[in-house]
Amino acid sequence: MTSVATEKENVHPIRGQLPTEIETEDRFTRMLDELRQDREEQARKWDEQKREDDRKWAEQARKWEEQKQEDRQKREEQARKWEEQKREDRQKWEEQSRKWDEQKREDDRKWDEQKQEDDRKWAEQARKWEEQKQEDRQKREEQARKWEEQKREDRQKWEEQSRKWDEQKREDDRKWDEQKQEDDRKWAEQARKWEEQKQEDRQKREEQARKWEEQKREDKQKWEESNRRFDEMLEKIMTQATKHERSIGALGSRWGLQSERAFRDALAAILEGSFGVQVINVNEFDDKGEVFGRPDQVEIDVIIKNGLMILCELKSSVSKPDMHLFERKARFYEKRRGRKADRLMVISPMIDDRAREMGEKLGIEMYSDSVDVPV
Incomplete structure (x- = not known):
């Protein structure tokens, strides 16, 4: 019951919202x-439009009718003008035909006259041609x-x-024979001279060969002599070395000085014997102390060859101070002699790296062996 009552209560609000039958x-009636x-x-609008269209159609039909009448009048006027033009053209054509006939008669007359004139000229030309032919x-x-x-x-x-030409040919043949005989004679003379020259050249070559053989024998003798001197020098060096070996124990504190002197003497001997140069050991007194900073003896080796002056330092070993000392010795010697040395040279089998750098800066040539020296 409660649910039915609740449904009725819910229906009443909806029914109040719906329109009534009268409404x-x-x-519907209003619609x-x-x-x-x-x-x-x-x-109404359609009737008005139809009446307007009928009115426009009637107006258009009237205009078309007027246009047709106007076109008809224009065609009639054009036809009239064409007829007038045709009559005028016919008159002009007849007039032109008359003129053409007159012109034709005039042209025929002129043509006949021209033909007669041409015939006369042709006959005259034929006569002239005949005369020209005879003349030709x-x-x-x-x-x-x-x-x-x-x-x-x-x-x-x-x-x-x-x-x-025949006479000239015979003369030329004669001269050619004479020239050939002369050439043969000259050729024979030249051949004789060539033969003599060949014999002379052969004699010169033989003489030259003989001189070369003599020179070879002489060079061989010099070479043998040089080898002998080298062997003697080597023997002396070996003897000197043996002498040093024997005296090494006795020399003691003087070992450095004596071995340095022996090394210098050996290198000097090799330079003089092998290269033909003169090695001079110069020992001068430096009274102003320019080399050592105090007065002392200055010893330096000088190589003389072909007028060149080469200042040389021959040592068993060279250090950086030794390189500086040699450079001061060289400047002292140049100042004392009043002449600049052509080359500065250090020959030593042991040159310190710092000494080598210093020598390159000072422009000093350095060699590890005397045989490497380009003198």
């Missing part, structure tokens, strides 16, 4: 009236006669020229 009929009014308005024939005959005379004259000249 629905009034609304029908509006539709009828729209149809009537549309019909006479000229050709005259020319042929002259050609025959010229041919006979040319034949005579040719025969004369041939005779002269």
